[in-house]
Amino acid sequence: MAQTKESESRKLLGRLRDTLAEDGAGQERLDRITSLIADSMRTEVCSIYLFRDHETLELCATEGLNREAVHQTRMRVGEGLVGAVAKKKQTINTADAPSSKGFRYMPETGEEIYSSFLGLPIQRLGDTLGVLVVQSKEARLFSGDEVYALEVVAMVLAEMTELGAFVGEESALGALHQNPxxxxxxxxxxxxxxxxxxxxxxxxxxxxxxxxxxxxxxxxxxxxxxxxxxxxxxxxxxxxxxxxxxxxxxxxxxxxxxxxxxxxxxxxxxxxxxxxxxxxxxxxxxxxxxxxxxxxxxxxxxxxxxxxxxxxxxxxxxxxxxxxxxxxxxxxxxxxxxxxxxxxxxxxxxxxxxxxxxxxxxxxxxxxxxxxxxxxxxxxxxxxxxxxxxxxxxxxxxxxxxxxxxxxxVASAFRDKIAMQTEASKAYTDLVGKDAVTPCGKTITLNMNAGLMADLPSLSSSGAEGVGLFRTELQFLIRNSVPKRGELATLYGRVMDAAQGKRVVFRTLDIGSDKVLPYMKPQDEPNPAMGWRAIRVGLDKRGVMRMQLQALIRGCAGRPLTIMFPFVAQFEEYRAARMMVDAELANEKRLGHVLPSSIEVGAMLETPSLAFAPDQFFKETDFISIGGNDLKQFFFAADRENERVRRRYDTLNVSFLSFIRQIVDRCEAHGTPVSFCGEDAGRPLEAVCFAAMGLKSLSMRPASIGPIKHILRQVNLDAIAELISSAAARGEQSVRKDVATYLADQGIKT
Structure with missing residues (x-):
C-alpha cells in the first residue's frame, strides 16, 4: 500500500513538472497548478497564497473558492489559519476549520462550506514565500502520506517562486535585486x-x-x-x-x-x-x-x-x-x-x-x-x-x-568618512612611541585586548603598552573537544614570545551565557547572562580550571605571569580561585617545573556586588579590571543583547560615572591598581571621562589606541572632572553633550 502512495506522489510531481514546463504567464501557471493539485489530492479546493510584502499574504490562485477573490483577499501574518501557518512556519491539519482557534471568515471567498483544512508553508531554506492550502467539505484529517505529498509540492513551488516562474510583468511580487x-x-x-x-x-x-x-x-x-x-x-x-x-x-x-x-x-x-x-x-x-x-x-x-x-x-x-x-x-x-x-x-x-x-x-x-x-x-x-x-x-x-x-x-559621503579616518590614522603613527600624557600632567596607560595570535603584531604597531586582556576562551570555542594542556601551554608561550616582554593579562576561561562550548553540555537557563558562567563554571569544573592554570604556568617558562579571573561576584569566589593558583604553583614546584619569576592574580569587576566587597578583597587582589560591557548591563539592569533596552542607557550617565569613581577610590585606598577594559574604553568621549574619574589604565581594541592617545594628549582632565561634578550637581542625566561641547570649544576633534 505504501508503495502505491509513493507512486501517486511521484505521479503528482511529474504532472507538476509538466505544467511548469508549459508556456504561459505566471497567473496561468498558478491556475493550472491549483487545478491539478486539487484533482490529484481529491479535494474540492486548492489555494496558493504568496507574500505581497513582509507582513501581507495575498490569495494569488485558487481552485474551488470564488475566483473573484484572487488578488483581492489579503491577510496579515498570524491572521486566520493561513496567517498562522505563515507565522509559525508549521503545518495546520484540521477536520473542522471553522471551529479551529484563529479561523477567519472571509465572505468573498465562499470557503465557509469547507470543513477540512490542510495548510503548509511554501518555504525555501528558512524563508517563507507563501502558504499552500487544500480544503474539502468532508470533515476529516489528511493522512500522513497526503501531508508528505503536499510538503513536497510546496517545496517545488518555493523553488519555482524564487526562480520567478509565477511573477508576471505587471506583478508587484518578487524582489528586483537592483534598487539601493x-x-x-x-x-x-x-x-x-x-x-x-x-x-x-x-x-x-x-x-x-x-x-x-x-x-x-x-x-x-x-x-x-x-x-x-x-x-x-x-x-x-x-x-x-x-x-x-x-x-x-x-x-x-x-x-x-x-x-x-x-x-x-x-x-x-x-x-x-x-x-x-x-x-x-x-x-x-x-x-x-x-x-x-x-x-x-x-x-x-x-x-x-x-x-x-x-x-x-x-x-x-x-x-x-x-x-x-x-x-x-x-x-x-x-x-x-x-x-x-x-x-x-x-x-x-x-x-x-x-x-x-x-x-x-x-x-x-x-x-x-x-x-x-x-x-x-x-x-x-x-x-x-x-x-x-x-x-x-x-x-x-x-x-x-x-x-x-x-x-x-551615499557612496561618496561614505568614502569621505573613510578618507578622513585614514588621514587621521596617519597622524596616530607618529604617536606610537609616545606616552598618553595629558596637559594636566596625568599619564594614562593604554593597553590592547586580544584573543588570537594574529592580534599580537598590533602590539607594536598600535603603540599599546601591553595586553590588558587576552581572551583564552577563543581556543576552546573554535574546537569540538577540550584542548590539551600541552597545546595550550605552547600557545601561551607563543603569546608571551610575541609580546616581547610586555605585560600580558591572561583572563581564564570565560564561557557560559552566549559563549557555549560545542562539547559542553548545554544548560537550560532562563537568564544565561546571570547564570552558570565564567568563574562559576571554573570553580564547579575544577579539572578544566586546574588544567588551564597548569598550562599558563608552564607556558610562561619562568617569565612573569599575570592571571585574571572573570565575573567575580563576591570575595569568596576570588579567594577560592586564588587558592587554586597557589596549589598549582606548589604542585608544579614539586614536579620540578620552572615557576614564573613573579605572578599577579587579579579579578574582573563586572558585577556591582564586587564594588562593595570587604576591604580584605582589595588588599588581597593584585589588581582589578573593570569589565565595562557586563558591569554596565547589570548596573542599568539592561540586557546588552536586547535592542529595546540597551540603547536607553548611556555610559556617560552621571550615576554610572559616579560608580566608577567609587570603585577607583576604593582601589586607591588600598593601593590596588585598577583599569577599565571594554569597548567603551576605545571611544573618545568615554575614555576622557573614565580618565577624569581617576582611571590610569584603559584596555581596548588595537585600532582605538591611536585615536584615544591623540585626544588624551590634548585634554585637561581636571576640567572634565569639574564639568562632570557640575552636571551631577544640576541633576543632569548624562554628560555626553556637555563633554562634546567642551571638547569642540577647545578645538579638539573626536
Missing part, C-alpha cells in the same frame, strides 16, 4: 568598510526538483555524498598538524557526512519523487526550521554544521562550484545568515567587513571579528535574500547600518 537598500542592524564590531558582497552560503539554484528516474537520482546522490566525504577527508589531511582548531572543526563535518540517518531520509525523499538536489534541500529546510526554533546555543551550532554540509553537497550535485561561480572580490564583505568561528578564521583578515542576519554581540563570530578587527553588523534582516554576489556594499559598524547597492551620493 538600507538595512539597519546592530553593532557587532566597530569600523567602516566599503567593498563587494561575497556570500558565505550562495544560493544554489535547483532547476530540476522533480526526478525523472528515482534510480538515477539515488545513484547521483550516493556519488555526491562519496565525493563529499572524500573532500572532507582531503581537507583534514591538508590541515597542518599544528592547526588543531581547524582540524577540530573539520572533524565535526566528517561526523555529519557519515550520518546514516541523514542519508536514509534523503533516499526516502527521492523515492517519493524528488530529485537528488531537491531531497538534499528538503532536509536542509527542515533542519533550518528546527534551527530557528532551538533556544539552545549548543544545538544551534550543531545544526549549523549540518546546514553547511548540505550546501557543500548541493554544490557537488548541481555542479555550481563552491562559490556558485562567483570569484571572491578583491574587497570582499562577507554576507551570511550566521557563521561559525572556525569558518570565519579560515577567511582571516582578507575580509573588509562582515554582515550577518543572526548572531549576537557576544557570539563566537563577533568575538573572532573583534579579534581580527573586522567591522561587523549583526541582525541585518533579510540581507542574504536581498544581496547578490558582487553587489556594492557599505558597512558602517559604528552605526550598525548597511548600504546595499548604494546611490552615488
Amino acid at each position: 537598500i538600507l538595512v539597519r542592524g546592530t553593532i557587532g564590531q566597530e569600523g567602516v568598510a566599503e567593498g563587494h558582497v561575497y556570500l558565505h552560503e550562495p544560493r544554489v539554484v535547483v532547476t530540476n526538483p522533480v526526478a525523472d528516474d528515482p534510480e538515477v537520482e539515488l545513484e547521483r546522490l550516493r556519488d555526491a555524498v562519496k565525493a563529499l566525504r572524500i573532500s572532507v577527508d582531503d581537507m583534514l589531511s591538508d590541515v597542518d598538524t599544528k592547526e588543531k582548531d581547524q582540524r577540530e572543526v573539520l572533524e565535526a563535518y566528517r561526523m555529519f557526512a557519515h550520518s546514516r540517518s541523514w542519508m536514509k531520509r534523503m533516499e526516502a525523499d527521492i523515492d517519493r519523487g524528488l530529485s537528488a538536489e531537491a531531497a538534499v534541500e528538503k532536509e536542509q529546510s527542515l533542519a533550518r526550521a528546527r534551527m530557528a526554533n532551538v533556544p539552545d546555543a549548543y544545538l544551534r551550532e550543531r545544526l549549523h554544521d549540518l546546514d553547511d554540509l548540505s550546501n557543500k553537497l548541493l554544490r557537488l550535485l548541481t555542479g555550481q562550484g563552491s562559490n556558485t561561480g562567483a570569484e571572491m572580490p578583491d574587497d570582499p564583505v562577507l554576507v551570511a545568515r550566521n557563521i561559525g568561528p572556525g569558518e570565519l578564521l579560515e577567511y582571516g583578515k582578507s575580509l573588509r567587513g562582515i554582515v550577518l542576519e543572526q548572531g549576537s554581540v557576544g557570539s563566537h563570530a563577533a568575538i573572532v571579528a573583534r579579534a581580527l578587527a573586522i567591522p561587523l553588523v549583526i541582525h541585518a534582516s533579510k540581507i542574504t535574500t536581498e544581496a547578490l554576489n558582487g553587489d556594492a556594499i557599505l558597512v558602517d559598524g559604528e552605526q550598525g547600518v548597511v548600504h546595499l547597492r548604494p546611490e552615488d551620493s
Whole structure:
C-alpha cells in the first residue's frame, strides 16, 4: 500500500513538472497548478497564497473558492489559519476549520462550506514565500502520506517562486535585486568598510526538483555524498598538524557526512519523487526550521554544521562550484545568515567587513571579528535574500547600518568618512612611541585586548603598552573537544614570545551565557547572562580550571605571569580561585617545573556586588579590571543583547560615572591598581571621562589606541572632572553633550 502512495506522489510531481514546463504567464501557471493539485489530492479546493510584502499574504490562485477573490483577499501574518501557518512556519491539519482557534471568515471567498483544512508553508531554506492550502467539505484529517505529498509540492513551488516562474510583468511580487537598500542592524564590531558582497552560503539554484528516474537520482546522490566525504577527508589531511582548531572543526563535518540517518531520509525523499538536489534541500529546510526554533546555543551550532554540509553537497550535485561561480572580490564583505568561528578564521583578515542576519554581540563570530578587527553588523534582516554576489556594499559598524547597492551620493559621503579616518590614522603613527600624557600632567596607560595570535603584531604597531586582556576562551570555542594542556601551554608561550616582554593579562576561561562550548553540555537557563558562567563554571569544573592554570604556568617558562579571573561576584569566589593558583604553583614546584619569576592574580569587576566587597578583597587582589560591557548591563539592569533596552542607557550617565569613581577610590585606598577594559574604553568621549574619574589604565581594541592617545594628549582632565561634578550637581542625566561641547570649544576633534 505504501508503495502505491509513493507512486501517486511521484505521479503528482511529474504532472507538476509538466505544467511548469508549459508556456504561459505566471497567473496561468498558478491556475493550472491549483487545478491539478486539487484533482490529484481529491479535494474540492486548492489555494496558493504568496507574500505581497513582509507582513501581507495575498490569495494569488485558487481552485474551488470564488475566483473573484484572487488578488483581492489579503491577510496579515498570524491572521486566520493561513496567517498562522505563515507565522509559525508549521503545518495546520484540521477536520473542522471553522471551529479551529484563529479561523477567519472571509465572505468573498465562499470557503465557509469547507470543513477540512490542510495548510503548509511554501518555504525555501528558512524563508517563507507563501502558504499552500487544500480544503474539502468532508470533515476529516489528511493522512500522513497526503501531508508528505503536499510538503513536497510546496517545496517545488518555493523553488519555482524564487526562480520567478509565477511573477508576471505587471506583478508587484518578487524582489528586483537592483534598487539601493538600507538595512539597519546592530553593532557587532566597530569600523567602516566599503567593498563587494561575497556570500558565505550562495544560493544554489535547483532547476530540476522533480526526478525523472528515482534510480538515477539515488545513484547521483550516493556519488555526491562519496565525493563529499572524500573532500572532507582531503581537507583534514591538508590541515597542518599544528592547526588543531581547524582540524577540530573539520572533524565535526566528517561526523555529519557519515550520518546514516541523514542519508536514509534523503533516499526516502527521492523515492517519493524528488530529485537528488531537491531531497538534499528538503532536509536542509527542515533542519533550518528546527534551527530557528532551538533556544539552545549548543544545538544551534550543531545544526549549523549540518546546514553547511548540505550546501557543500548541493554544490557537488548541481555542479555550481563552491562559490556558485562567483570569484571572491578583491574587497570582499562577507554576507551570511550566521557563521561559525572556525569558518570565519579560515577567511582571516582578507575580509573588509562582515554582515550577518543572526548572531549576537557576544557570539563566537563577533568575538573572532573583534579579534581580527573586522567591522561587523549583526541582525541585518533579510540581507542574504536581498544581496547578490558582487553587489556594492557599505558597512558602517559604528552605526550598525548597511548600504546595499548604494546611490552615488551615499557612496561618496561614505568614502569621505573613510578618507578622513585614514588621514587621521596617519597622524596616530607618529604617536606610537609616545606616552598618553595629558596637559594636566596625568599619564594614562593604554593597553590592547586580544584573543588570537594574529592580534599580537598590533602590539607594536598600535603603540599599546601591553595586553590588558587576552581572551583564552577563543581556543576552546573554535574546537569540538577540550584542548590539551600541552597545546595550550605552547600557545601561551607563543603569546608571551610575541609580546616581547610586555605585560600580558591572561583572563581564564570565560564561557557560559552566549559563549557555549560545542562539547559542553548545554544548560537550560532562563537568564544565561546571570547564570552558570565564567568563574562559576571554573570553580564547579575544577579539572578544566586546574588544567588551564597548569598550562599558563608552564607556558610562561619562568617569565612573569599575570592571571585574571572573570565575573567575580563576591570575595569568596576570588579567594577560592586564588587558592587554586597557589596549589598549582606548589604542585608544579614539586614536579620540578620552572615557576614564573613573579605572578599577579587579579579579578574582573563586572558585577556591582564586587564594588562593595570587604576591604580584605582589595588588599588581597593584585589588581582589578573593570569589565565595562557586563558591569554596565547589570548596573542599568539592561540586557546588552536586547535592542529595546540597551540603547536607553548611556555610559556617560552621571550615576554610572559616579560608580566608577567609587570603585577607583576604593582601589586607591588600598593601593590596588585598577583599569577599565571594554569597548567603551576605545571611544573618545568615554575614555576622557573614565580618565577624569581617576582611571590610569584603559584596555581596548588595537585600532582605538591611536585615536584615544591623540585626544588624551590634548585634554585637561581636571576640567572634565569639574564639568562632570557640575552636571551631577544640576541633576543632569548624562554628560555626553556637555563633554562634546567642551571638547569642540577647545578645538579638539573626536
